[in-house]
Amino acid sequence: MKIIQLEINRIDELVELWNREFSEQFPMRKELFIQNTFEDENLFLPGSWMAVDDENNVIGFIISKRWQDPTPVPMPLNYGWIQVLVVSKKERNKGIGSLLLDKAEKALKEDGASEILLGSDPLHFFPSIPAEYENSAKWFEGKGYTYTGNEYDLLAAYDPLVKSEMPQLDGVDIEIASIQDKGELLRFMNQVFPGRWEYETIRYFQKGGTGREFVLLKKAGKVIGFCRINDDQSPVIYSNVYWAPLFSEPLGGIGSLGVDPVERGKGYGLAVVLAGIATLRSRGINRIAIDWTAIIDFYGKMGYQIWKEYRKYRKTL
Ligand SMILES: CC(C)(COP(=O)(O)OP(=O)(O)OC[C@H]1O[C@@H](n2cnc3c(N)ncnc32)[C@H](O)[C@@H]1OP(=O)(O)O)[C@@H](O)C(=O)NCCC(=O)NCCS
Numbered sequence: 001m002k003i004i005q006l007e008i009n010r011i012d013e014l015v016e017l018w019n020r021e022f023s024e025q026f027p028m029r030k031e032l033f034i035q036n037t038f039e040d041e042n043l044f045l046p047g048s049w050m051a052v053d054d055e056n057n058v059i060g061f062i063i064s065k066r067w068q069d070p071t072p073v074p075m076p077l078n079y080g081w082i083q084v085l086v087v088s089k090k091e092r093n094k095g096i097g098s099l100l101l102d103k104a105e106k107a108l109k110e111d112g113a114s115e116i117l118l119g120s121d122p123l124h125f126f127p128s129i130p131a132e133y134e135n136s137a138k139w140f141e142g143k144g145y146t147y148t149g150n151e152y153d154l155l156a157a158y159d160p161l162v163k164s165e166m167p168q169l170d171g172v173d174i175e176i177a178s179i180q181d182k183g184e185l186l187r188f189m190n191q192v193f194p195g196r197w198e199y200e201t202i203r204y205f206q207k208g209g210t211g212r213e214f215v216l217l218k219k220a221g222k223v224i225g226f227c228r229i230n231d232d233q234s235p236v237i238y239s240n241v242y243w244a245p246l247f248s249e250p251l252g253g254i255g256s257l258g259v260d261p262v263e264r265g266k267g268y269g270l271a272v273v274l275a276g277i278a279t280l281r282s283r284g285i286n287r288i289a290i291d292w293t294a295i296i297d298f299y300g301k302m303g304y305q306i307w308k309e310y311r312k313y314r315k316t317l
Helices: 008-022 030-038 096-110 134-142 179-192 196-206 268-282 296-300
Strands: 002-005 049-052 058-066 079-087 115-118 146-157 173-176 214-219 222-230 252-259 287-293 305-316
Touching (some): 134 305, 146 296, 173 268, 179 196
Antiparallel strands (some): 173 214
């Protein structure tokens, strides 16, 4: 066995190993792996390694991220993220995972990271450790990682014969964005949700987004709230549709979403989600996921139920 640098030319083996270990709950597509790892400016190669056996088969890998994208958005510069660590089942308990993690942690620390988070990286696969991988969570605890709470993915299925109605609001327009809204939407993101959601919106337009993935709430032409909606026509495989291959029918996704703090508590949040649902349904989607949230009561009002659970872990170096 030896440890070698993560390389895009081993992509087929990386996806194959991922799917051998995780495909029942998290089926990987090559396109998604490339998008979220090799095309991410924040991939941190000094902390990303593969373990190969004596026949040169990939038997494990670790992928790390550090914020390196030159896009001027506020992102935590002291974080190092582990996007994923996996060791083939038949190669476990031989110290390979420890070796990979140790190399990644050392490189992240040397680069200035003071906190390591499991998942939740820019262009993440997992918000944190899937709850069903209990042994992995325990293993990370043994490596000094601390549990900090839960996150959830939610899911709802709709009867194709029952239409979802577009909500109405007094004094607020509900619109599907067009490319003309790009400037105003980016202004809103920068002022109200600077950081990750702003970054994801900038990337969306860079990847050729036309606006159809955003429902906007506008007061006198000014954006006061948004809901991102995703399907298989979207220019980016967004986080709530990562696991669409689990279903034979198309999967849609709701989120991110947010309302300007001065406009909250007026029913706008609920309305923008309902507008997102109605829009996705008018596009032929009858199954919708909402990912990486802790506000399950809010979405519960619209019939969403827990689908996946994640346990958050971090380590201070
Ligand atoms: C979540 C958010 C969009 C809600 O917007 P809002 O306009 O204040 O929500 P509404 O006024 O439409 O609330 C409707 C109902 O949901 C409830 N609700 C609102 N926020 C909630 C929350 N964080 N958790 C649980 N319930 C919530 C309200 O109490 C209200 O209940 P009621 O109808 O029984 O009175 C808004 O708080 C926000 O932008 N937060 C920051 C971004 C965010 O967290 N987005 C969600 C990420 S998953």
